[in-house]
Amino acid sequence: MNKDFFVFDSNIPRKAVIRNYTEQDFENLIRIQHECFPPPFPSELLWNNEQLSNHVKLFPEGALCVEVEGVLCGSMTGLRVDFSPQHPLHSWEEITSNGYITNHKNTGNTIYIVDISVSPTYRSLGIGKWLMQSMYEVVVHLDADRLLGGGRLSGFHRQSSNMSAEEYIEKVLCGELKDPVITFLLKCGRTPVQLVENYLDDEESKNYGLLMEWKNPFKKLAP
The missing domain is CATH 3.40.630.30 (Gcn5-related N-acetyltransferase (GNAT))
Structure with a gap:
């Protein structure tokens, strides 16, 4: 390129x-x-x-x-x-x-x-x-078929004493919170697939990652 x-x-x-x-x-x-x-x-x-x-x-x-x-x-x-979307972890x-x-x-x-x-x-x-x-x-x-990757929850450490990682992602997705990585990926067109525990050794994200994908729009993929 x-x-x-x-x-x-x-x-x-x-x-x-x-x-x-x-x-x-x-x-x-x-x-x-x-x-x-x-x-x-x-x-x-x-x-x-x-x-x-x-x-x-x-x-x-x-x-x-x-x-x-x-x-x-x-x-x-x-x-x-x-x-395989059936085995995402x-x-x-x-x-x-x-x-x-x-x-x-x-x-x-x-x-x-x-x-x-x-x-x-x-x-x-x-x-x-x-x-x-x-x-x-x-x-x-x-x-x-797709682009895929795990976004670390880089702002989760500020909220981890108040909520679970699942609740944190829900609040990011509804706009109540902004996460430096996850919000950026959403703005780039990525969509959530699966929250993964112990995805990456990272203190800020408490080791969580959110798998996010972008599907090739020129291919018909199974749901």
Whole structure:
């Protein structure tokens, strides 16, 4: 992929590009991860060179990054897996081979999102939505059934003493609460599939994740 477009910074258009990342980008991709996920997020879940090498070797179509006026400021990574809606439960570690995507399957019916990261200083430009839209285009291009991924409940720790994770999601879905990750994914067109306990080792979400999908609109899928 190589897609040119403009983002707007205080009404000023700035040139941007979304492309497939390569080995030359690894240092900046790791830098962005550290900017996006400071402690208490577990440092062992941040990218390392071996994981990134696997991404570009095993599924380069799912290794996307974005530059704004030549500065690398975000990335999104996926792999292909076979997913059955009748058996949705899994952890992030299981479905992504702990981020190494060694279970990538070229014929998998689902593009699964391993990670999306945008440098905090660039988030007001709508880059996350551009990355998500680009991965939707990959889903259509490869004729996959869906895009799927688990959104961590990053704001749940503020409410966990007052309500369950199920109640928290209900309040986010009806607009009573906003969650930095889940609300963003909803705005990107993702829809909830299943709340998963022990999805990811993450203090903020109390280890919960919400599986959310985007179905390929050009394919007729079973309910």
